Amino acid sequence: MFGSAQRARLAALAIGAAALLAACGGSGGGDSGATPEASLPPPTRQDAGRFLAQSTFGPTETEVDRVVALGYGSWLNEQFARPQSSHRLNWDAANAELKALDATRSAGPNEVLNSFYRQAIGGEDQLRQRVAFALSQIFVISMNDSTVSDNTRGVAGYMDMLGQHAFGNYRELLEGVARHPMMGLYLSHLRNQKENASSGRVPDENFAREVMQLFSIGLVQLNADGTPKLDASGKPLDTYTAEDISGLAKVFTGWSWYGPDTSDNRFYGSSSAQDVDRQWQPMQGYAKFHSVSEKKFLGKTIAAQSGADPAASLKVALDTLAAHPNVGPFIGKQLIQRLVTSNPSPAYVARVSAVFADNGSGTRGDLKAVVRAVLLDPEARSAAALTDPKAGKLREPVLRLSAFLRAYGAVSDSGKFLLASTDDAGTQLGQSAMRSPSVFNFYRPGYVPPSTLSGAQGLAVPEMQITHESSVAGYANYMRAAVQSGVGSYGATLRRNDIQPNYGAELPLADKPAELVELVNRKLMASQMNAALKTEIEAAVVSVAIPVLNSSGSNQAQIDAAKLNRVRLAVYLALVSPEFLVQK
Structure with missing residues (x-):
């Protein structure tokens, strides 16, 4: 599924993770007075995607449209009124x-x-x-x-x-x-x-x-x-x-x-x-x-x-x-x-x-x-955070997975979402809900990672306490399998992992690399992907050759497989990029 471009990206991730990820911190400054909700401009799709990354387990196209249509305040009111699931x-x-x-x-x-x-x-x-x-x-x-x-x-x-x-x-x-x-x-x-x-x-x-x-x-x-x-x-x-x-x-x-x-x-x-x-x-x-x-x-x-x-x-x-x-x-x-x-x-x-x-x-x-x-708050909604190297937070592993699954409309074959512990840092996420190692959580709120850019500035990056060489590689390998095969228990009837992502919107764009990457950018990064990363992912996508249909049509399965691999590669490279791992 993945070739040299993926391996190069993964090597860069493993080597530079501490420096790249620890650059996130928090926005400084900001008006000391309260800003009325009504003074916020109507949200764009990018604004809505950022907002949903902060307020949900991950944006979806439908929910982005809803925030744009309702505005922040009305969307919050709607959520406040939703009945609690048990x-x-x-x-x-x-x-x-x-x-x-x-x-x-x-x-x-x-x-x-x-x-x-x-x-x-x-x-x-x-x-x-x-x-x-x-x-x-x-x-x-x-x-x-x-x-x-x-x-x-x-x-x-x-x-x-x-x-x-x-x-x-x-x-x-x-x-x-x-x-x-x-x-x-x-x-x-x-x-x-x-x-x-x-x-x-x-x-x-x-x-x-x-x-x-x-x-x-x-x-x-x-x-x-x-x-x-x-x-x-x-x-x-x-x-x-x-x-x-x-x-x-x-x-x-x-x-x-x-x-x-x-x-x-x-x-x-x-x-x-x-x-x-x-x-x-x-x-x-x-x-x-x-x-x-x-x-x-x-x-x-x-x-x-x-x-x-x-x-x-x-x-x-x-x-x-x-x-x-x-x-x-x-x-x-x-x-x-x-x-x-x-x-x-x-x-x-x-x-x-x-x-x-x-x-x-x-x-x-x-x-x-x-x-x-x-x-x-102005610091939460300001577009200045997109360019402030100290703004944002490192996505914790559970939220990385949920963002991926929600972005790609994942469904459970059983209807039960049979995904259990993902504690192992070397082969899984290194985190599971309700399974922290102590009463002090997975990480301390004031944790300042040593020997990092953020540490040199005295900035806290709590999630870096569970981010290290093993967990970086473990996450990358786990998500490679998740993108390709889904997650969760293996089904006896359908003989596949229980929770499956849906790439239906991406497959028609497999032979249009720029458009494919832009859709991935919109779904996973709220259109925040920088030009260099776009170029890199596009080049990786193009490196997966799509065969030409032969006269008998007997190679259609190979064509479909190549298109699916292009989609999976684009999604995966986005998911392991520091640009995705840092929530702005």
Whole structure:
């Protein structure tokens, strides 16, 4: 399928990946005042493609047309109103089907990932699911943890919970996270018990630490623009102390499995007291195991309780965290990074933080307003980002694959999107949804890659933390197979991979290289492909000779194969180009 041009391109990619990809960062500057949505010019097709790369799992021709027709704001309103699709219901349906075939079988991690791709590739609630995916990398649980992977119906429910709150209020999202049993298992506050002086037991502090460090306020005090507050000697000020962790840990005692009672058996999860929906229903409070002693944290004191009241303690704690001035810049900046650009200017962060603080109607933490502010900010929509070498972000592997599959109208033979783990960096993507290696996600939001152009400028490129020689080659090889043969499980009936791209629009242009490359440019790069890359891909396409039809027509199959190879080559070379890998 591929010849010398492909090999040369792949060699350039492998050798120069770090320098080329790490050049992406974030746009500097920008007006410090808010820009009304109405002041944005009507989107062109290129504008719409860029916007959809930030707000969906990848542009499609149909969705580009829709953004052009509706405008940004109306498209967002339409997406906000779309009903939420459910991962848990998909998991339940897969589980029922497996059990009908064999009562000993059940759905598991694969079915969670199948549902993820089903919704990412073909789901109608694209914005909600894309934001939920971003939230899953901030409020992390992972199926790499055995206690979580043993409860995958709960993982599907956790993904639904993130989607439910993606356009809701941050305070409610924080409670959804804190009380979800999968988070309880992952960060060990499910079945967490109060202190016991005689035995020396103290409350588990794991969740208390991470809910501050990762889910709400971060390690250092922030100005509204996301820059750190400094003490007199110029050092960042800490947001919390070890004593704050210990005090907050008492709040998260006495929480365990959902059910109709609060018996000891249910608290411990005994087989005789397991509700059928306990994997996804919010944890409930068990007074017997909740600390009644004084709880001090972040300048707040919950007085000693005469009777244990886990719900009252939790309310004070979550209200305190949600009201902290760090939350707007801390969460807002990470949403910008996950959707738009790796290094937003302080002014961009400040504008989003201001919307978090007040949505215009006096409400704090309105995530719908925050998402709108992130996507419609001048730095997100400005055409200047196309030529700014610091603008944009490195596409993470999962989003590279989803962009390809959506651009080429991929369909699932089974209707189930049977694509499972793609963890292996050497042969696959080096990333799978809901399978990060730790609570710190696949990459840290502030990761500055060493020995790169971006590192020399102190710019963060989070996705570079999983970008290295092995993952670059692994991605290239994986996508070569994906372009040629599709992805997913091999079908017993059709005898091909379950998810297949459609090149129907490209095949008629196979003997028109310039037009073919322009269509690839439009679908994968929102018409941002530079002249040098166009010339290179066109030359590679031309190098695949198309036979002349002989008098008997007996070589038609060879002609069709050559045309298909031209199309595949054009698509593949675009997908492995640094110009595609960097989302502008």
